[in-house]
Amino acid sequence: MKKIYFDNAATTPVRKEVLKVIMPYFSKNFANASSFHSMGLEAKKAVTQSREKIAKILNCSPEEIIFTGSGTESINLAIKGIAFKKLLEGKKGTVITQKTEHHAVLETLEWLKKFGFNIIELNVNKEGIVSLKELENTIISEQNKRNEVILVSIMYANNEIGTIQPIKELAQLCHKYKTILHTDACQATEYLNLDTKELEIDLMTLNGSKVYAFKGSGLLYKKKGIGLEPLLHGGGHEFKLRAGTENVPSIVGLAKAIELAEKEKKSENKRLTQLRDYFIKKMQKEIPKSYLNGSKTKRLPNNINISFEGVEGESILLRLNEKGIEASTGSACTSQSLDPSHVLIAIGRDHGLAHSSMRFTLGKYSNKKEIDYTVKELKKTIKFLREISPIWRR
Amino acid sequence: MKLEGNDWIYSKKVKEHFIKPKNFLKNQKEVKDFNGHGSVGNIKCGDLMEMWIKVKNNKIINVKWKTFGCASAIASTSMLSEMLLEKGGMQLEKALKITGKDIMDRLGGLPAIKIHCSVLGDQALRAAIYDYAQKNKRTELSVEKPIEEEHH
Numbered sequence: 185m186k187k188i189y190f191d192n193a194a195t196t197p198v199r200k201e202v203l204k205v206i207m208p209y210f211s212k213n214f215a216n217a218s219s220f221h222s223m224g225l226e227a228k229k230a231v232t233q234s235r236e237k238i239a240k241i242l243n244c245s246p247e248e249i250i251f252t253g254s255g256t257e258s259i260n261l262a263i264k265g266i267a268f269k270k271l272l273e274g275k276k277g278t279v280i281t282q283k284t285e286h287h288a289v290l291e292t293l294e295w296l297k298k299f300g301f302n303i304i305e306l307n308v309n310k311e312g313i314v315s316l317k318e319l320e321n322t323i324i325s326e327q328n329k330r331n332e333v334i335l336v337s338i339m340y341a342n343n344e345i346g347t348i349q350p351i352k353e354l355a356q357l358c359h360k361y362k363t364i365l366h367t368d369a370c371q372a373t374e375y376l377n378l379d380t381k382e383l384e385i386d387l388m389t390l391n392g393s394k395v396y397a398f399k400g401s402g403l404l405y406k407k408k409g410i411g412l413e414p415l416l417h418g419g420g421h422e423f424k425l426r427a428g429t430e431n432v433p434s435i436v437g438l439a440k441a442i443e444l445a446e447k448e449k450k451s452e453n454k455r456l457t458q459l460r461d462y463f464i465k466k467m468q469k470e471i472p473k474s475y476l477n478g479s480k481t482k483r484l485p486n487n488i489n490i491s492f493e494g495v496e497g498e499s500i501l502l503r504l505n506e507k508g509i510e511a512s513t514g515s516a517c518t519s520q521s522l523d524p525s526h527v528l529i530a531i532g533r534d535h536g537l538a539h540s541s542m543r544f545t546l547g548k549y550s551n552k553k554e555i556d557y558t559v560k561e562l563k564k565t566i567k568f569l570r571e572i573s574p575i576w577r578r
Numbered sequence: 579m580k581l582e583g584n585d586w587i588y589s590k591k592v593k594e595h596f597i598k599p600k601n602f603l604k605n606q607k608e609v610k611d612f613n614g615h616g617s618v619g620n621i622k623c624g625d626l627m628e629m630w631i632k633v634k635n636n637k638i639i640n641v642k643w644k645t646f647g648c649a650s651a652i653a654s655t656s657m658l659s660e661m662l663l664e665k666g667g668m669q670l671e672k673a674l675k676i677t678g679k680d681i682m683d684r685l686g687g688l689p690a691i692k693i694h695c696s697v698l699g700d701q702a703l704r705a706a707i708y709d710y711a712q713k714n715k716r717t718e719l720s721v722e723k724p725i726e727e728e729h730h
Binding site for chain 1: 587596597599602603604617621622623624625626627628643644645646647648649651652
């Protein structure tokens with residue numbers, strides 16, 4: 185059966201251009217980039233050039249880029265790195281975040297509570313957007329209590345519902361009150377503006393597994409002058425912020441992928457936005473009582489997240505899977521807990537609709553034919569599951 | 579749980595019952611043919627089950643159900659309905675002895691996180707038998723009043 189892959193927010197395939205440039209670094213030139221022989225220097229050069237390529241796109245200097253092993257690692261380095269720096273200065277403080285963050289942020293902050301840090305999660309509106317006013321009030325109130333706000337961490341775009349946050353305005357607000365902003369840009373890398381000067385961002389996490397590079401590749405942008413404690417100690421790699429032999433193919437692949445994404449950004453954004461809106465419109469027309477989760481306009485071009493009243497997400501997912509369609513759900517049934525998506529609850533969905541959600545995330549290889557087939561199968565699936573559902577009343 | 583094949587997270591039997599569920603209530607009008615009804619679960623937790631039984635001469639001779647829930651919840655209810663109707667129906671006393679584990683065994687196992695789905699199946703059945711017992715003054719049947727389920 186032909187597979188239709190609508191789970192690009194979970195991860196993307198490695199694109200062939202990326203595969204091509206990384207192949208030499210596995211067996212042909214496998215050297216350690218810290219070695220002094222010519223193979224080592226060549227590997228070093230590949231790392232340096234990759235760093236420069238990315239720096240150009242991020243409009244920063246190469247020294248501001250720290251290669252890591254994943255988005256999760258970059259987030260951990262940013263948050264724990266700041267927090268532990270404070271601890272060493274004999275201080276603690278407050279970190280402000282918001283409710284729809286990825287678990288990599290929320291769980292890291294939860295762990296920091298054990299060390300006495302104060303963590304505040306801001307609410308979001310129905311579209312999933314944080315309020316600048318609420319952030320400002322929270323910072324002021326913390327500062328009035330003599331609690332230093334050591335970091336604000338707010339994602340660029342949400343992985344479940346695709347909502348885009350006003351990152352530049354958030355960064356400016358943070359700076360007004362002498363604090364800094366970290367943003368998790370894992371879902372944004374492929375589609376949004378990554379110019380760190382224009383965004384005025386202080387710390388930014390990017391990862392390769394959503395941009396047609398590798399799983400296990402990522403980076404943290406760190407503005408010059410911001411002090412971090414490393415998580416990994418050892419040979420002093422990555423400006424003494426992330427020890428460990430450079431993963432040359434991973435770094436080369438990440439640079440190539442980000443470079444290609446930047447080049448195709450404009451046209452892909454346009455193409456995918458059209459496909460996305462076509463998908464949403466068609467689905468809502470064909471299937472009654474289906475509700476879009478998130479924002480209509482402040483939304484990633486590849487994200488579709490819809491709740492279908494009266495049916496449960498996992499059963500939709502598995503029946504679509506039988507038809508060769510691979511997607512994702514916010515229902516509890518696919519997670520390790522019994523609670524539905526924290527993101528859908530945060531935007532005010534009741535538990536029923538949160539359990540009834542499906543996420544389809546388009547990618548480079550998605551097309552209209554796939555969408556037509558998916559809506560057709562989805563319509564049949566929802567109709568059947570509603571027939572056996574005790575809470576669906578026609 | 580052993581994985582059968584690499585494209586499906588449940589057993590073959592679960593898939594069979596999930597893709598083609600048996601004995602679900604197709605038309606709300608059928609309800610009047612039944613003399614016991616139970617409803618358990620909680621939308622908050624993501625599963626809700628309703629079951630109708632027809633009891634004649636102390637035997638369950640017909641069962642219908644409706645389920646909102648994941649694949650294992652749907653398959654569990656379908657499996658249970660089939661178990662009850664085997665060999666021309668099941669004595670009430672025997673039906674009351676069915677446990678979640680029995681359903682799970684017949685399904686070829688469930689992942690640990692899904693065990694509560696099969697438990698819900700036998701609870702729905704108990705609730706339906708309780709309803710029948712109440713309406714028909716069958717006080718000798720040892721079935722307790724179903725408890726309103728909390729968020730589990």
